[in-house]
Amino acid sequence: MARSEGIASWSRFPLHRPELFADLHRGEAALTKAMSANAKTFRPGDTIIFEAEPHSYVYWLRTGWVARARRMPDQRSQIIAVFLPGDFFGVKTVFLARQPDAMEALSAVTVEFLHHRQVLQLTRENPDVGVRLWWQVCEDQRRLHSWVAGLGRGNAEERIGAMLLDFRLRLHRAGLKTESFRLPMTQQQIADYLGLTVVHVNRVLRRLREAEMISLTRGRMVITDMRAVEQLARPIQDVFDRSAGLFDGESPNAEQQ
Amino acid sequence: MARSEGIASWSRFPLHRPELFADLHRGEAALTKAMSANAKTFRPGDTIIFEAEPHSYVYWLRTGWVARARRMPDQRSQIIAVFLPGDFFGVKTVFLARQPDAMEALSAVTVEFLHHRQVLQLTRENPDVGVRLWWQVCEDQRRLHSWVAGLGRGNAEERIGAMLLDFRLRLHRAGLKTESFRLPMTQQQIADYLGLTVVHVNRVLRRLREAEMISLTRGRMVITDMRAVEQLARPIQDVFDRSAGLFDGESPNAEQQ
DNA sequence: CGATATGTTGAGACCCGTCAATTAGGGTGG
């Protein structure tokens, strides 16, 4: 499964302070132990956490994709973040009794979970646990920062490119195969994530397909011209992701799902 | 100064778990003690942290405004977040040696700071410190989530409205006056924050001024028709902020700067 | 095998961007 190689796998995060890898690993080990008793599955479309309702659990996503979705009083909706296998989500539950967004399963999903009080309890016993979760929040925030830049300044093509490279890189870091990968989102969901309309997303995807940069059939994404997609996304990628492209066949050690 | 009233002031954050207020307060007290030795000032336009360069300090903003700004390889730039008095910033320095954004002073600024290793050391001695900083990251992220929704789905008027209400609410929570407040950003900076052009920001501001909803002269912002601005921003505000409007004269206990 | 969700395509409208010119404001030196 993802991150099965121990401390070494943390080195996939090249920006981070290496002296913390051991702490992060210990924190993760403690969480693994504490959470493994509580597993749960969801089907595509299921709501894991409901908007604005009190909720008490922190989750660890083991398989499948999850979206943080916000619905506005009118019909608009925005997918604020997408979680991939290996991510923790709902960590803010430790501080917030309720949140304004719903967490929804984009695919079949397996999670482990832990009550927020136990999380805090664990953290007090073992600061590494806090460090690991705090780190997750920081990592999420880092992506969010890039995404704000993309939404604020990027056009449709740049946003699609950035989205694809982000998913690809993260799946790779989670130890999953990335030559091609399942993208379990409808074009409507992609549009909600990119801040565009389905119609426009469809047009741009067609354009990229015609330019033979990508191929998306039945939810399976193949980036056929990596170089081109990287060039597309470059303007709205952060300085570090810009040079984080993967080479083909780089240590994928598990098939997705 | 901001948050001088002790634990009670945490109740300004109505979503948060009250049982943590004491922990947060203790964490903040420990940080106050540790950081007060290190103060520094910056002038408007100064860069506090440079993009992509190694950096070792976590900051506590005491007075003034700070922007997290990202510049793209072409001319575009985006202000990803704005920090107000009382906020910690650069907390991710604990985990990341470098970051893709610059932190820039929007106004005259005073900060206190602490080396990231000392922060981690403090956290190990006193978990409340970690909780307090972790909390800050979560709070930042919460705002960021709303902002992603605004950038993705909101039009220019909605974004401006949401920005003004956000600043107003946060200044209030920091114990500052909000009937009118100094908005130390040029229209270009506002545009970079809203993901728009200066030209368009100017036009929309004029429209709001002509509708007598706001008045912005020499960097001083007065929301003359609170009701109208709230209605403007409502669609892109989160469920909780939507009902967090302030009444005039509600316990402002300090003049800004 | 029909029902329903999802994907695809076209025509026209609109919000916002681009380019360019002008005005106002805030500081400096004479």
Add this chain to the structure above:
DNA sequence: CCACCCTAATTGACGGGTCTCAACATATCG
């Protein structure tokens, strides 16, 4: 106190990327 400068703010004309509305095609599933 005025001449000057430079930045910021303002306004107009025009173009383009994205949205809206609408129709149709295709896939998926019980």
